[in-house]
Structures are given as C-alpha cells and as structure tokens.
Amino acid sequence: MGLTPLPTLLAAALDVVGNSSYIDLDYSLWLYRFLTPLIVTFLLPLVFVALIYISFLVLFIYKLHRQVIMRAVQSDRNFWQVGRKIVAAIWDAHARIYHGYEVIGLENIPQEGPALIVYYHGAIPIDMYYLNSRMLLQRERLIYTIGDRFLFKLPGWGTISEAFHVSPGTVQSCVSILRDGNLLAISPGGVYEAQFGDHYYELLWRNRVGFAKVALEAKVPIIPCFTQNLREGFRQVGIFRTFFMRLYNKVRIPVYPIYGGFPVKFRTYLGAPIAYDESLSPQDLQVKVATAIEELINRHQRLPGSILWALLDRLPSAFRRRSDSLNLSNTQTKKKDQ
Template sequence: MFSIVYNLWLMVEDVIVQYIDLDFTLWLTWLLMPLLITFLLPLVIALLLYLTALMLYIYKLHRVKLRNAYGTAWRDTAVHMVAAVWDAHGWIWHGYEIVGLENIPQDKPVLFIYYHGALPVDIYYFTSKVFLYNSRLVRLVVDRFLFKIPGWSIFADILKIIPGTIQSCSAILKEGNMLAIAPGGVYEALFGDSYYELMWQKRMGFAKVALDAKVSIVPFFTKNLRESFRAVSWGRRIWLKIYAKTKLPLVPIFGGFPVKLVTYIGKPIPYDGNLTPEELQIKVADSLRDLIRKHQKVPGNITRALMERIRNTEKHKD
C-alpha cells in the first residue's frame, strides 16, 4: 500500500516539474492577489450578514428559554445582539464614529435622509450605535429585491425593515418611530462615484412622507463611504441598460477596505407645512450636499482614506 502511494506521489511530482513553472505561478499569484482580495472582501460582509441571520434564527428557535432567562421579549434580546455585533465590526474594521448625535431629536419621530454608498455598511453601523446608545430602533426602507434573497425575511421581521410606501412610512412616523431613507436608492449605490453627487432622479416620496407625518428631517453623511466599497465603473452603459430593464443590482462591487468612516449628522430640518414636496426635497438635498462639501474631499481617494484610519489609530494609542 505504501509503495502504491509513493509511486503515485512520484508521478504527481513529475507532472508538476514538467508542466508547471513554480516561479511563474508564484509571480502570477502575487500579481493577482490584490485583485482577488478586492473582490473577495465584499463577501465578508455577506458572510457576516448570514451569520447574523443564523444567530437570529437561533434566538427565534429558543425564544421561550430566552424570555424566561432575560424576562423580556426575545426580539429585544436579538436586536441587542445584532446591534452589538455590527457596532463591534464598525469599530474594529473602520474605527467607525458618529459626530452630531445631539442633533437627533429625543423622544420624537424622526426621518433620517442619507447618501447611499455602493454597499451601505454605514447604515448598519449607524442604526446599531443609535440603538445601543439611545435604545431606539431606526427602521429602514430598502429596495424590494432584498426581500427575494434567502434568509432576508428574518432581518425584516426582527429589525422592522420594509420596502416602504408613502402611506406605510408615514404611519410608522406617526406612531413615534424613527425611519431612515436613502432617496438615491440602488441607482445611487451602483452608479454613484467618488465625487459623491446625489443621484435622486427627482424622487420626492420622502418629502411627501415628512409633510404628511409632520416630522422633522435629519440628514446624515458618512465620510469615505465610497472608499470602503465601490461599484465597477467599466461598462457603465451596459450596466445602466441592464438595470433599467431588470431593476436588479447586478453591477459587481469591490472593496471592503478598512478606511476611516465617520458619520456626520446634520441639523434637523423642522416641519414646515408651507413647503411643497418639491421645495422640501431641494432643501434637504442642499443640506446633505453641505455635509458632503464640508466633510468629504472629492474625488475620494482610497489611499488617503486608509491613511486617515492609520492616523486615527495612532492618535488613540497616544
């Protein structure tokens, strides 16, 4: 038996020596490694999402025992767990911070409006930190295609995520909740670039929601969001045509770079019944653009954003 294995190994060794140039293989691996890492890192976020979903299913399965142990609803315990996981990820990988938490009205319904990155990791970190520090869940409006992804239903159920209509969003706010909407949506995510231009396509549904619910709007923007993840820019016309026909986010995403992320919360824009939806949309867009101009150097630069992360780490060590 040993002789058979040994002879088989000799044959494999001969093939490797004769047909594979190890020096070339090592060089090719070194050359392509950055490219492989760049496109594989987004899968880490997907893996984390599914691990979170798995933990939520475990909480759901053992909800009776958890309720007896903690004396509270199992959903509350599960939300605390999810918030802790994502807050830790944001702090470790991006040194995530929020500036302007005092701008969030306390004990009042709030409509958050934000810029949509290629992969909106900032909204995961933002909602987690707000929940952990204020014990208030920010409900999210997301694209309908997400509800077709296997495993997503548990997120929608526990974290109160909805596809959102004007009526349903208004009802949520009238109940005293906080709600977050990115007017640019998937279009802005896929076809935005490092210049951070708003791509709202005249969407003003959020303005109608705010006026109907009579709530203030709080804009926020996350610095270096586009340097964390980016959508590929080549073949833009083809991707645009595909998106126009399917409305599916098929544009490849790359990145996952540990750049410094800081969310800046702007001043609340109070309810004004004299404004039309069009006027309110312009007012909110101008406020969000002001945040971008004030805090983001354009065009965004991945190397610069990485250096900001390193400098911030060194500052905390000192």
C-alpha cells in the same frame, strides 16, 4: 544559417515542459502576483455578506429557542429586543475595529419621538447598519429602514427584516411608522445611487420626492445624514457603466459588480434637523434636504474621494490635519468653479 528542424524544436519544447519544477515555480509566482489583488478586492465584499448571514443565524437561533429566552423578556412586544442587541453588538464591534467608526452629531437625533433620517446611499449601505447598531446600544432606539424590494427575495432576509423592521415602504406605511413615534431612514437615491454613484459623491435622486411627502404628511423633522469615505470602502468596477445602467433599468436589481472592503475611516455626520414647514411643497423640501446633504459632503468629504487618503485617515492627527486641509481646499475650489 539553416532552419532548425521541426522535430528538434518539438523535442526542445518537450524538455522545457518536462522540467516541471522550472515551469511550476515561475508560473506559480506569476499567477500569485497577478491574482492576489483581484482576490483581495473582489472577495472582501463577501466578508460583509457573510456578516449579514451571521446576523440571520443569530436571530434564527434566538427565534428557535424562544421559550427559553422569553424568560429574559416580559412580553411578545419585546420578543426581538435581545436578538437585536446581540446582532447590534456584533456589527458595532466590527465597525469600531475595521473602520474606526464614529458618529458625529448623534445629539441631532431626538431622544424620543419621530424623525426622518435621509441619507446618501453608498455602494453598500454598511454605514446604516453601523448607525443603527450604535443607536440601539447607546440610545435604546431602533431606526426603522426602507429597503429595496429585491432584498426580500434573498434567503434569510425575512428574519432580519422582521427583527429590525426593514420594509419596502409606501408613503402611507412610512407615515404610519413615524406617527407611532419611531425613527425612519430613507435613501431617495436607493439602489440606483448605490450602483451608479462614484467617488465624486453626486446625489442621484432622479426627482424622487416620496420622502418629502412622507415628512410633510407626518409633520416630522428631517435629519440629513452622510458618511465620510463611504465610496472608498466599496466601489464599482468602473467599466461598462452604460451597459450595466441599461441592464439595471430593465431588471431593477443590482447588477454592477462591486469591489473593495477596504478598512478606511468611516465617520457618519448627522446634520441639524430640518424642521417641518407646511409652506414647503414636496419639491421645495427635496431641494432643501439635498442641499443640506451636499453641504455635509462638501464640508467633510475629500472630492474626489481617495482610497489612500481614506486609509490614512485611520492614522493619528498629523495626517488628519492634512486631510482636513485638503477637504477645505477642494470645497473652496468647487465653490469657485460654481
């Protein structure tokens, strides 16, 4: 057989390219099927970023019209009260609808007086937004929060932090907040745990004992806190981990890409308060609190976490019983391995 002349091949190629309806249809279908999962998984987190900025806009509008709204409040001391309630209502509605959000053990947070809440940090700490909103609406109590310093460089964050009392925090400032009778939330793992934790839910505290020093100096109880399926809602991409860890250690800001926004079931578990004990050193108290949070994880979290099962947790009790049996099985297996 002879070779097909080059001009004939070029002509055939041009005919195919010229048949735009054929090329466009196949190419569009392929592109749609290929890109849809990527678009869904990487753009859904932007929904939560948008919700943060909606919070900023609500608070900004409230601040802008202060003279009118002040008729509803009695003094500057209550200036942010109405604005916080509006934002809390938005977040709580989102929590109930999108994640079927529940809080178990809310009675462990005192009705009045100080307490330190120590929590596991997910890829995005959306569970703490939900918990704070629930506390504001049901208990009329605001949880002061310690946030990473990079947050305060973001546009609009200043207004949010002013309204909800989010601060970078030092040992002394945290002690002062607690001595004033407030609730305070700290994640010892911080951004490092957020960025490099995974669906095995290992605590990444790196010998941090600052929160323990705060609790001992302020003489307050510590309430361990963990949210079920938190890592199934948002996850890191899972590749180039070493590269992003080195980059993070240099720049100290979140650099590891996140995907998700899946409507999995969220339940926040608040453990029994760990009472103040002056005989404990900060290191001993850190171990005690870490053990309490790990017990919450082992009791209430499927290990390793599964996005599919976390989605099924939204369904009726038959699936829930199956999920609970898996949790128990995983916990027992983990104890045997240890």
